[in-house]
Amino acid sequence: MRRIEVGGPQPYAVEVGPGLLARARVAERQVALIHPADLPPAFVATVQAALSPTLTVEVPARDDCKTLGVFSKVLSRLAQANLPRDAAVVGLGGGAVTDLAGFVAASYLRGVAFYTLPTTLLGMVDAAVGGKTGVNLPEGKNLVGAFWPPKAVWCDTDTLTTLPPAVFAEGAAEAYKHGLIADPTLLPRVLSPDFRPGGPGLEDTLADAIVVKAVVVTRDLTEKGERAFLNFGHTLAHALEAVTDHAVTHGEAVGYGMHYAALLSRDMGGADLTAHTRAFLRWQKPRPLPALTFEDVWPFMARDKKADSEGVRFVLLHDLARPYLARVPEEVLRGAFEAWQADVTRLC
Amino acid sequence: MRRIEVGGPQPYAVEVGPGLLARARVAERQVALIHPADLPPAFVATVQAALSPTLTVEVPARDDCKTLGVFSKVLSRLAQANLPRDAAVVGLGGGAVTDLAGFVAASYLRGVAFYTLPTTLLGMVDAAVGGKTGVNLPEGKNLVGAFWPPKAVWCDTDTLTTLPPAVFAEGAAEAYKHGLIADPTLLPRVLSPDFRPGGPGLEDTLADAIVVKAVVVTRDLTEKGERAFLNFGHTLAHALEAVTDHAVTHGEAVGYGMHYAALLSRDMGGADLTAHTRAFLRWQKPRPLPALTFEDVWPFMARDKKADSEGVRFVLLHDLARPYLARVPEEVLRGAFEAWQADVTRLC
Numbered sequence: 001m002r003r004i005e006v007g008g009p010q011p012y013a014v015e016v017g018p019g020l021l022a023r024a025r026v027a028e029r030q031v032a033l034i035h036p037a038d039l040p041p042a043f044v045a046t047v048q049a050a051l052s053p054t055l056t057v058e059v060p061a062r063d064d065c066k067t068l069g070v071f072s073k074v075l076s077r078l079a080q081a082n083l084p085r086d087a088a089v090v091g092l093g094g095g096a097v098t099d100l101a102g103f104v105a106a107s108y109l110r111g112v113a114f115y116t117l118p119t120t121l122l123g124m125v126d127a128a129v130g131g132k133t134g135v136n137l138p139e140g141k142n143l144v145g146a147f148w149p150p151k152a153v154w155c156d157t158d159t160l161t162t163l164p165p166a167v168f169a170e171g172a173a174e175a176y177k178h179g180l181i182a183d184p185t186l187l188p189r190v191l192s193p194d195f196r197p198g199g200p201g202l203e204d205t206l207a208d209a210i211v212v213k214a215v216v217v218t219r220d221l222t223e224k225g226e227r228a229f230l231n232f233g234h235t236l237a238h239a240l241e242a243v244t245d246h247a248v249t250h251g252e253a254v255g256y257g258m259h260y261a262a263l264l265s266r267d268m269g270g271a272d273l274t275a276h277t278r279a280f281l282r283w284q285k286p287r288p289l290p291a292l293t294f295e296d297v298w299p300f301m302a303r304d305k306k307a308d309s310e311g312v313r314f315v316l317l318h319d320l321a322r323p324y325l326a327r328v329p330e331e332v333l334r335g336a337f338e339a340w341q342a343d344v345t346r347l348c
Numbered sequence: 349m350r351r352i353e354v355g356g357p358q359p360y361a362v363e364v365g366p367g368l369l370a371r372a373r374v375a376e377r378q379v380a381l382i383h384p385a386d387l388p389p390a391f392v393a394t395v396q397a398a399l400s401p402t403l404t405v406e407v408p409a410r411d412d413c414k415t416l417g418v419f420s421k422v423l424s425r426l427a428q429a430n431l432p433r434d435a436a437v438v439g440l441g442g443g444a445v446t447d448l449a450g451f452v453a454a455s456y457l458r459g460v461a462f463y464t465l466p467t468t469l470l471g472m473v474d475a476a477v478g479g480k481t482g483v484n485l486p487e488g489k490n491l492v493g494a495f496w497p498p499k500a501v502w503c504d505t506d507t508l509t510t511l512p513p514a515v516f517a518e519g520a521a522e523a524y525k526h527g528l529i530a531d532p533t534l535l536p537r538v539l540s541p542d543f544r545p546g547g548p549g550l551e552d553t554l555a556d557a558i559v560v561k562a563v564v565v566t567r568d569l570t571e572k573g574e575r576a577f578l579n580f581g582h583t584l585a586h587a588l589e590a591v592t593d594h595a596v597t598h599g600e601a602v603g604y605g606m607h608y609a610a611l612l613s614r615d616m617g618g619a620d621l622t623a624h625t626r627a628f629l630r631w632q633k634p635r636p637l638p639a640l641t642f643e644d645v646w647p648f649m650a651r652d653k654k655a656d657s658e659g660v661r662f663v664l665l666h667d668l669a670r671p672y673l674a675r676v677p678e679e680v681l682r683g684a685f686e687a688w689q690a691d692v693t694r695l696c
Contacts, residue, residue: 068420072485075416079487107455110482110493111570134458137420139427145458146494222459 007218020156095127102133106148121171170251178212233258239300252286350555355566368504443475450481454496469519518599526560581606587648600634
C-alpha cells in the first residue's frame, strides 16, 4: 500500500493499494454515498458495509451524471434525508461521478466533507486528486464547479480488474502525460506489460503518477500557475472530444493531443519529444478519427476553458519535465496540425 | 460616503453612500451584469453606463430567481457569451439576486470575480457582506451555495428611495438584530424617524449596522463559530416563513423571531431584553400571523439548516451584545412559544 500526502490549506492523503473499498472510514456520523448505475454491485455493497451510509444515491453512468439536472436531484435527495452540515458526501466510481459528488459536497449547505473512492485508472490518476469538481453545461464540459478538495482518497487497485482494456488505457494517457511534464521514469513504466490491472508494476507506477499531480496541486490549488501544466495535450484533446460529440474518449483524445503538443513544442524551438508521443499512440491504439480540418477544430480550441481574454494558451515542453506556457501563433498551430494529421493517419 | 473594510483571506471594501451605482468600477475587462426583472430600468442603465458589460442577464424578481433552474440558465448565458475566467459577475438588486449572482460567480469555470450593488436595505445590511451565496431547493431555502466573497460592494443609498416602506422595514429588522447582538447604540437609531430613505440618519446607521457584520465575518468566514450569532431570531423566523409558505416576509419573520429568541434568552437565565424586541415589533408593524401551534412550527425548526446531528442550536443573549449558542430543552421552547404567541397577538 502506498500513501501520498497532498498539501495546501486542507491537506489530505491518497492511499493506493488493494482492498481499500472495505477499509474506508470517515469521521462524520452521517454519510451520503453516490455511485453510478453501472458500477459492479459488489463495490457498492462493500462500501455500504464499511460506511453504513444514511443514504445511497445512484446516478446515471459516465458523463450522463455530470449535468445540473442530476446535481439538482442529488441535492434534493440529501435535503429530503435532512443530511446535516456535519455529514459527508462520498463519491464511488469513475471520474464523472467523483466530479459530480465533489460539486454536490461543495454546494450542499455551502459545503460538507467530501471523500472519494475512484474505481477507474483515469479517476485515480486525474480526477481524484486536486480538488477540481463540477459538471458540464450544454455549452461545454466542466464549465461549472468548485475547487473542493476531498478529506481522503482511497484508490483500491482491486477495482481496476473489472475495467475493459480501452478504459484502462484512458487513464494510462494521463499517467504518461505526468511522465512527460514531470517524471520521465514513468514513460517506460506506463508502456510496460507490468502496468496492467493485477500486474506487478501497477501499484507503484500508479502511485508515482499520482505523486506528480499531488506535488503540482499542493503548490497551486486553484490553477493560478503551474497547475496549468497538467493540461499538456488537453487543448486539442478537448476540441477533438467536442467536434466528434465525444465519440472519441477523453483518454484517446489526450493521446492524440499530447502528440500535437509535442509537435508544437518542437516547432516552437524545444526538444523533439515526438518519438515519445508516437510510442504512446502505438501502445494506446486509439480508434481512428474522422477526417478533420484545422478549421473544424480551431473554434473549439479558441473557446477552451483554458482561454482567457488574451487568447489560447498552450502547455509546451522545452524538454522532458520542462513545461511552460505559451501563446502560439496561428500559422504554427496550423502547420503542426498538418504534421499531426499525417502522423496519426499513419499510426492509428 | 462611508467605507468599511472586511478582512479575512480575501479582504474587500463596502462603500455606503449616494450616487454609487454610477461610480462602480471593476478591474476585469469583461463583465456579466445580473439583475431582477422588477428593478427600475434607470438603475440598470446607470450601471451599464458605468461598467459596459459584455452581457446583461435579467432574472425573475425576488426569490423566483433563487432556483437551480435559473442558476443553470444564467450559466448557459455566460458560456454562450464565451465569458473567460478572468471576467467578473456583477449582481445588481436585492438579496435574492445577489445571492444567485454570487453562486453563479463561485461556480462558473470554478470561480470568477464577483461584485455586488445591493439596492434594498436587507441586501445592504445582510446579503451583500460575508460571502454567503446560494439558491433554494424545493426542500428549503439556501440549501445550496458557496462561500464566495465579493471583491467590492457598493451600497448606493439613493436606490433605497424607491423601496416601499414595508420592504425598507425588512432590512431594519436585520439592522436591529445587529444592535441586539453587538452594538446597542443601533437600537434607538434604527427606530428613529431619521432612519428612513433620504433621512439624515440613514447613511451612518446603515454603515454601523454593516460594520457589525463585517467584524463578525472577518473573524469567521465560514460560520464555524461566532458567525452563527448573526442567526439571532432566525430559527423561528425560518420556520414561520416555511409554515406560511413565505406569505410572511423574511423581515417580518425576523421581527417575530427576535422576540421569541429574547423570550428564550430570559427563560434560560439571561437578562430580560423583551422590551427591546417588543419595541421593534411596535415600530415594524408586521402583518398578523395565521393561528399557529408549537406543533406547526417545531418540525421546521428541527430541520433548520442550523441544525446538526446533535439537535437545534439557538442563538441566545446573556445581555445586550453578549450572544451565545445553546441547545434549548423542548419544554422551554414550548413555554416561550406560548408567551410569544400571547405577545404577538396583542402587539401585531
